[in-house]
Amino acid sequence: MAAILSVSCCSSPSAQGLFTCLRRRSGRSSWRRPGFHCSSSAPSRIDLVWEERKRSFDLKECALSAALAIGLVMGVPQLGLPACASPVGQVLPDLSVLISGPPIKDPGALLRYALPIDNKAIREVQKPLEDISDSLKIAGVKALDSVERNVRQASRALSQGRTFIMASVAESKKAHGEELLDKLVVGLDELQRIVEKRVRDAVAPKQKELLNYVGSVEEDMVDGFPFEVPEECRNMPLLKGRATVDMKVKVKDNPNVQDCIFRIVLDGYNAPVTTGNFVDLVERHFYDGMEIQRGRNKI
Numbered sequence: 001m002a003a004i005l006s007v008s009c010c011s012s013p014s015a016q017g018l019f020t021c022l023r024r025r026s027g028r029s030s031w032r033r034p035g036f037h038c039s040s041s042a043p044s045r046i047d048l049v050w051e052e053r054k055r056s057f058d059l060k061e062c063a064l065s066a067a068l069a070i071g072l073v074m075g076v077p078q079l080g081l082p083a084c085a086s087p088v089g090q091v092l093p094d095l096s097v098l099i100s101g102p103p104i105k106d107p108g109a110l111l112r113y114a115l116p117i118d119n120k121a122i123r124e125v126q127k128p129l130e131d132i133s134d135s136l137k138i139a140g141v142k143a144l145d146s147v148e149r150n151v152r153q154a155s156r157a158l159s160q161g162r163t164f165i166m167a168s169v170a171e172s173k174k175a176h177g178e179e180l181l182d183k184l185v186v187g188l189d190e191l192q193r194i195v196e197k198r199v200r201d202a203v204a205p206k207q208k209e210l211l212n213y214v215g216s217v218e219e220d221m222v223d224g225f226p227f228e229v230p231e232e233c234r235n236m237p238l239l240k241g242r243a244t245v246d247m248k249v250k251v252k253d254n255p256n257v258q259d260c261i262f263r264i265v266l267d268g269y270n271a272p273v274t275t276g277n278f279v280d281l282v283e284r285h286f287y288d289g290m291e292i293q294r295g296r297n298k299i
Contacts, residue, residue: 170223171223229272246261
């Protein structure tokens with residue numbers, strides 16, 4: 001590449017000027033302009049032409065730099081072209097929320113978070129109780145130190161936010177909500193004593209009981225069906241709430257298990273049409289005697 005540039009400089013004065021500019025921008029000031037040096041003291045025709053073009057190029061470069069600087073200070077003038085930038089503001093609507101953190105795999109937690117409620121106080125009680133599951137992943141009784149912190153955090157959140165929790169409970173369910181919160185307070189004290197006695201095996205059952213109380217309080221915050229069903233779906237079977245279906249399944253070719261029961265929770269708050277159709281088919285005994293279609297190692 002160096003040989004090609006050298007030839008271009010010698011054959012074309014304009015190429016020499018460009019090469020000089022590029023080398024000057026790269027910061028290598030030790031480079032000398034190539035040219036023809038004669039024994040006479042008068043400058044050659046090539047040197048005069050090159051000097052004239054060099055001055056012209058420097059003037060254009062200064063004018064361009066000045067124009068860019070003025071544009072940055074004063075702003076770019078409007079040319080009547082359509083704007084390409086989006087307006088500054090919230091892109092997603094207020095009700096759209098992107099859930100961060102690890103995926104939720106606990107079915108009970110999924111149902112609790114799927115409820116159409118907005119009460120931060122009850123969530124602050126719920127979260128540390130759910131975190132007990134992660135604390136119990138630590139081997140031995142060392143896990144109980146982390147569990148104790150979870151219990152204290154939940155108890156503090158309940159004590160400080162009880163008024164705010166009850167404010168969101170539906171008027172027709174206030175008494176039931178107070179009863180559940182009283183049970184939750186007693187249960188947290190019992191869990192605290194379990195942790196102090198270092199009885200690790202009793203933690204998980206108590207945690208499940210307390211989370212059931214929390215879930216029931218959150219369900220009491222929902223008063224009726226809070227959404228509007230589209231007109232084209234109003235004549236379909238709808239489930240405006242939640243329902244539980246126990247499906248009894250007989251297992252073939254397994255001497256150890258003859259039958260089992262699948263408990264299915266239908267969430268009509270988030271899928272009223274789908275769950276409504278399923279309930280309608282159940283009530284019409286559509287699934288009675290139907291064989292479960294299964295693949296290899298899957299139901």
